[in-house]
Amino acid sequence: MSPETQLVTSFLIFLxxxxxxxxxxxxxxxxxxxxxxxxxxxxxxxxxxLVSWGSMDSFTLTAIPLFILMAEIMQFSGLSFxxxxxxxxxxxxxxxxxxxxxxxxxxxxxxISGSSVATAASIGGxxxxxxxxxxxxxxxxxxxxxxxxxxxxxxxxxxxxxxxxSFTETSVAKLFMAGLIPGVLLTLMFMTYIGIRATxxxxxxxxxxxxxxxxxxxxxxxxxxxxxxxxxxxxxxxYGGIATPTEAAACGVVCASFIAVIWGELNWRRFIGAxxxxxxxxxxxMFIVYSAYIYAYAIGMAGVGATVTSWLVSLELTRxxxxxxxxxxxxxxxxxIESVGMIVITVPLLFPVxxxxxxxxxxxxxxxxxxxxxGQVSPPIGINLFxxxxxxxxxxxxxxxxxxxxxxxMLIFLAILMLCPQLALWLPMHFGSRFH
Numbered sequence: 001m002s003p004e005t006q007l008v009t010s011f012l013i014f015l016x017x018x019x020x021x022x023x024x025x026x027x028x029x030x031x032x033x034x035x036x037x038x039x040x041x042x043x044x045x046x047x048x049x050l051v052s053w054g055s056m057d058s059f060t061l062t063a064i065p066l067f068i069l070m071a072e073i074m075q076f077s078g079l080s081f082x083x084x085x086x087x088x089x090x091x092x093x094x095x096x097x098x099x100x101x102x103x104x105x106x107x108x109x110x111x112i113s114g115s116s117v118a119t120a121a122s123i124g125g126x127x128x129x130x131x132x133x134x135x136x137x138x139x140x141x142x143x144x145x146x147x148x149x150x151x152x153x154x155x156x157x158x159x160x161x162x163x164x165x166s167f168t169e170t171s172v173a174k175l176f177m178a179g180l181i182p183g184v185l186l187t188l189m190f191m192t193y194i195g196i197r198a199t200x201x202x203x204x205x206x207x208x209x210x211x212x213x214x215x216x217x218x219x220x221x222x223x224x225x226x227x228x229x230x231x232x233x234x235x236x237x238x239y240g241g242i243a244t245p246t247e248a249a250a251c252g253v254v255c256a257s258f259i260a261v262i263w264g265e266l267n268w269r270r271f272i273g274a275x276x277x278x279x280x281x282x283x284x285x286m287f288i289v290y291s292a293y294i295y296a297y298a299i300g301m302a303g304v305g306a307t308v309t310s311w312l313v314s315l316e317l318t319r320x321x322x323x324x325x326x327x328x329x330x331x332x333x334x335x336x337i338e339s340v341g342m343i344v345i346t347v348p349l350l351f352p353v354x355x356x357x358x359x360x361x362x363x364x365x366x367x368x369x370x371x372x373x374x375g376q377v378s379p380p381i382g383i384n385l386f387x388x389x390x391x392x393x394x395x396x397x398x399x400x401x402x403x404x405x406x407x408x409x410m411l412i413f414l415a416i417l418m419l420c421p422q423l424a425l426w427l428p429m430h431f432g433s434r435f436h
Contacts, residue, residue, distance in 0.1 A: 010035040010298075014345075024341045025287035032295035039298065052290065059246055060166045061289065065282040066249030067157045070234075071109075072274035072281075073256045077264030079226065080109060084126045086223025095198035098136060099144050100191055102127050106148030107155060107187045108227065123148060124388050137203050140194070143402025146384045147190060147410070150373035153339050154183040156235055157245060160339045160369055163289060167296075167347045170361045172245045173238050177427040178362045179369065182417060186370075189409050226263040230255050239431070285340055292344030319357050323367070323418060326350075330375040339372045366424040370414050377403050377410070 010031035017027040036045055074080055084105050091100040106123050124145045131141040153160040156176030165172040197203055234252040237243040243251065260266035317325070333342045347368070354364055376384040379400045389396045417423055 009038075010295075025284065025291045028288065028295055028341070028345065029291035032291060032298050035295070035298040048294065058166055059244075060162060060172060061286070063157065063162055063172070063244075063246040063249045064159055064285060065278060066246065066253055067159065067162075068281050068285075069274065069278040070230075070249065070252045070256045072278050073253070073260050073266065073271070074227070074230075074264075076270040076274040076277075077260035077266035079260060079264040080123075081126050082223040082263070083108065083227050084123065086220045088130075089220040089223075094191070094195060096191075096194040096203055097198070098127065098131055098134065099140060099194045099198070099203060102131075102141070102144040103148045103151075103187055103190045103194065106145070107151045107183065108231075135204055137402075139398045139402035140197065140203055141402070142388050142399040143404070143406055144190070144194060146377050146388045146399060146403045147406030149384050149388075150377055150410070151183060151187060153369050153372060154179050154186065154366075156180065156238070157249065158369065159285070160343055160372060161365060162245065163340050163343050164347060164365050164368065166289075167292075167344065168351050168361055168365075170365060171428075174362055174428040175365050176235070176238060176245070177431065178366050178424040180427060181423050182366055182370070182413075185423065186410070186413050189413055190406060193405060193409055226259045230259055288341050289344055292341075292348070295345070296348040319359070320418075322353075322357055326368075326371055327374070327414075330371040331378045333375055339369075339376065342372050342375065343368065360421065360425060362428055363421045363424050367414070367417060370410065370417065374407065374410050374414070377407055379404055379407065 013031040013034060014027050017030060018024065022030075033045070033048075036048075084101060087105050087108070088098055088101045091097070091104055094100045102123060105127070109123055127145060128141070132138070156179060158176070158179060161175040161179060162172055164170065165175050194203075230252065233255055234248050237248045237251065238245055257266065257271070329346070330342060333345075351361075354361060379385070385396065385399045385403060389399045
């Protein structure tokens with residue numbers, strides 16, 4: 001059996017296991033082990049010990065559990081509700097009211113969660129009762145939350161970018177910088193669409209109330225200030241070259257704990273709850289990464305990476321056609337797998353191809369994240385759509401229909417970013433010289 005046939009066979013095993021309902025880490029690990037066995041029999045399995053140590057002994061990956069713990073502390077202490085309440089009092093003056101808060105809140109919460117699903121679930125859990133109580137358009141409400149959740153893997157500290165950086169040995173700090181301007185622009189495009197919708201037609205059903213009681217600027221600032229201080233200290237230390245992402249995440253956990261005690265409702269019981277939830281989330285993510293390293297090792301051992309690179313180059317695809325193929329790939333995978341899973345499966349195969357197309361690794365990292373975002377809100381079965389549907393009493397069809405305009409906006413933004421790579425590369429080029 002040729003290496004290419006073995007690769008296809010192992011990938012089919014992965015799809016079958018995933019379709020049968022097996023957890024993603026096992027669905028990745030089993031084909032990887034099978035692939036190793038096909039390559040060298042039982043002798044090749046002896047390398048699993050070294051792969052296990054080498055894959056998890058990573059200073060870069062240490063940032064993931066720390067950033068997740070920071071987000072969970074904020075969540076368990078009730079500060080996420082205060083952030084949403086403070087933002088609602090500020091943006092209630094914009095056309096669209098609380099719908100604008102969904103986007104801004106998702107963008108800001110993304111700066112501590114780093115996860116698309118976590119952002120959608122956290123902001124959705126806080127926002128949906130208020131949206132439905134004020135009788136906002138159900139489709140637009142659900143769509144704004146599903147789309148806003150995707151910002152969680154574009155804004156720093158993006159867990160997806162951390163994983164991408166660890167697999168490709170690309171500077172995580174520069175990746176964070178590269179995602180900042182695209183994240184802000186995409187957020188503004190979402191807000192502009194909501195503003196236009198609110199201007200040309202009603203976004204609140206008959207008898208509903210679009211506005212939120214302002215409550216004063218001082219009250220809004222007191223709700224948002226702790227969060228702003230936390231993010232400024234954490235991200236500022238990274239961008240200033242003072243700390244690595246891992247060191248900044250560790251400091252962020254300490255700062256988040258103090259802030260949650262002073263401004264939130266953090267006690268020992270809630271802190272233990274945040275720790276428990278962090279362990280569950282990190283265990284799942286790290287198992288996915290570990291499984292992907294096994295699969296990547298098997299591919300490298302068989303020399304399939306070079307074969308795939310040669311095959312893709314032989315197709316003589318243009319850069320646009322190459323990106324088109326990626327769009328189809330991630331749209332399909334986004335229906336089945338969370339963002340980190342998509343990246344760890346595909347990056348080892350795709351990254352060696354980039355030099356052939358003259359694609360900058362930082363630019364590709366941002367494009368990859370947007371491809372993943374598109375996959376997670378792709379109608380009708382993107383994973384973020386199910387996250388929103390699971391936390392409200394509406395129909396999945398409402399979530400799907402509400403997300404379509406935002407999906408189109410993301411496609412437009414993706415085209416803009418392809419035409420203007422400097423949107424992602426300008427900050428790393430001018431301010432990233434201190435990073436490696």
